[in-house]
Amino acid sequence: MDQTPYKVMRSCGECCTRLVDFGVTLRGSRVLEQIRLHMHCGELTALIGPNGAGKTTLLRAMVGELPHTGSLRFIHHGNIETTKPLRIGYVPQKLELDRTSPTTVMDLFAGALTRWPLWVGTRKAVACEAQAKLELVGAEALLDRRISEISVGQLQRVLLALALTPVPELLLLDEPVAALDQGGMERFYQTVSKMRTEYDLSILLVSHDLTAAAQFSDRMILLNRTVLCEGAPKEVLLNPLIRQTFGFGFTEQEIDGRRPLFKQLEHEQCVLQTGET
Amino acid sequence: MSLWHTLLLNLPFEWAQYDFMHNALLAVLLVSPLLALLGCLVINNQMAFFSEAMGHSALTGLALGALLGIADPTATIVGFAVVLAVAMVLMRRTSAVPPDTSIALVMSFVVALGVVLLSRGGGFARYSRYLIGDILTITPSELGILAVVSGGVAVMWVFLFNALFFVSLNRSLAASRGFPAGVLEAVFSVLVAVVVSVSIPWVGLLVINSMLILPAATARNLARNTRGYVLGAVAVSFLSGVTGLVCSYYWNTATGATIVLWACGFFALSLAVRRR
Numbered sequence: 001m002d003q004t005p006y007k008v009m010r011s012c013g014e015c016c017t018r019l020v021d022f023g024v025t026l027r028g029s030r031v032l033e034q035i036r037l038h039m040h041c042g043e044l045t046a047l048i049g050p051n052g053a054g055k056t057t058l059l060r061a062m063v064g065e066l067p068h069t070g071s072l073r074f075i076h077h078g079n080i081e082t083t084k085p086l087r088i089g090y091v092p093q094k095l096e097l098d099r100t101s102p103t104t105v106m107d108l109f110a111g112a113l114t115r116w117p118l119w120v121g122t123r124k125a126v127a128c129e130a131q132a133k134l135e136l137v138g139a140e141a142l143l144d145r146r147i148s149e150i151s152v153g154q155l156q157r158v159l160l161a162l163a164l165t166p167v168p169e170l171l172l173l174d175e176p177v178a179a180l181d182q183g184g185m186e187r188f189y190q191t192v193s194k195m196r197t198e199y200d201l202s203i204l205l206v207s208h209d210l211t212a213a214a215q216f217s218d219r220m221i222l223l224n225r226t227v228l229c230e231g232a233p234k235e236v237l238l239n240p241l242i243r244q245t246f247g248f249g250f251t252e253q254e255i256d257g258r259r260p261l262f263k264q265l266e267h268e269q270c271v272l273q274t275g276e277t
Numbered sequence: 278m279s280l281w282h283t284l285l286l287n288l289p290f291e292w293a294q295y296d297f298m299h300n301a302l303l304a305v306l307l308v309s310p311l312l313a314l315l316g317c318l319v320i321n322n323q324m325a326f327f328s329e330a331m332g333h334s335a336l337t338g339l340a341l342g343a344l345l346g347i348a349d350p351t352a353t354i355v356g357f358a359v360v361l362a363v364a365m366v367l368m369r370r371t372s373a374v375p376p377d378t379s380i381a382l383v384m385s386f387v388v389a390l391g392v393v394l395l396s397r398g399g400g401f402a403r404y405s406r407y408l409i410g411d412i413l414t415i416t417p418s419e420l421g422i423l424a425v426v427s428g429g430v431a432v433m434w435v436f437l438f439n440a441l442f443f444v445s446l447n448r449s450l451a452a453s454r455g456f457p458a459g460v461l462e463a464v465f466s467v468l469v470a471v472v473v474s475v476s477i478p479w480v481g482l483l484v485i486n487s488m489l490i491l492p493a494a495t496a497r498n499l500a501r502n503t504r505g506y507v508l509g510a511v512a513v514s515f516l517s518g519v520t521g522l523v524c525s526y527y528w529n530t531a532t533g534a535t536i537v538l539w540a541c542g543f544f545a546l547s548l549a550v551r552r553r
Binding site: 059060063064065088089090092094096097101102103106111112115117118119144146163172174 | 439442447448450452458496501502506
């Protein structure tokens, strides 16, 4: 049972995740090379790049699903350096589900919190923990629903709550809003933004929605097989490399004009149409 | 064991008066829930076709046993299935051929090889017992082996359940929770290979996969959560196992296939209930 209190502390800014000379080779071809990254806790880093840039591959290597070269280090409080993170939370783009899947939201949490097969007993403590996490993301009514019958947006919030159980030090989000409508996307980003300040965690978010990502992130990384440029979101979006990579660029007004994003939905979609689909 | 016999002898049924039925009932009570438990994970992880191939590989395992002159070919059946399971896991990881195609290829090969080897000199009929199974001939010592295997598999199943549950949802999600998808799938594949091949002499390789898949598929139609799914699968397997065994006694039919027909009936029923 996870005993972590819900609110750990304000971000300390000391702990970080560091990738040095990180690379991934898949079936003999070098997909990612010489990645250098530095993510601090309490920071939301947006990872952008064209299709096939290796964004998802980078995440899959970071969670340990794919082998990698170079090093992935985690520096905890008091400068303790390890190559194993204590906890990674991961929100996938989608789950492999069929319509008859009997899995409920509660099953997901039970599977994450107990060692026994998740269907053995419904422990009160597990239900309480799950309910608390679901409340954080505004999905408290979903505990006993089957994940095959809730909406994409609801499932995305459930998966975020699951990734926060137990509270991770590094949260990886793989295009979590790709399937959401505009309203759902905003709610999701707002929730994630709230998380970084409430918990002591670094967030790495893969996004295709460049301007929305720019609005919510503290730092931005442009990836195409390696890190092309990184820095403050606005800096990155104004970098000529953006035009070279995506075939379109942004003006300062366009980026600033995004704020507040929520009032400018139609304009937003126009910009995106010229971008990736 | 004697307690079991006494218990059944007191039942007012004709079938309950025979020792071979007592042994068979015990075997059914051991094998069918075990297959149902594994079946839940097999369906979750979309391995139904893989387990079918495991069943059919028994033909080659059987032929190897005959070639080596081993009286009880169970060892070669299990051994060959395990080797094949590992080979198929590796093949899936490295080959560019779609998984279902590669399974079909391997299955065709092992069936053809087994049939060719077994039919040399026209002696295939001797082995038809393995096609349809013969649970009524199981001896107490064979029951003992079955019980040990069942116990071992049940323990591993308990440890693997949550991990394979996450692997079935999303491999990266599983990895982020410290569950290595590749290793777990390999272990589970071997587990399926062992259970399927150990059960084949009793259930028959033609219907073994149905015993694995049908109870879980039936429960899946009705379950509102994972607990309902697992317990429902076990219930359906018990029900169709015992009913099938008793019916096969009165109808004088092959037990494995009779059990599967009952399981099919329950599946149809679950579909009808679900539609409403």
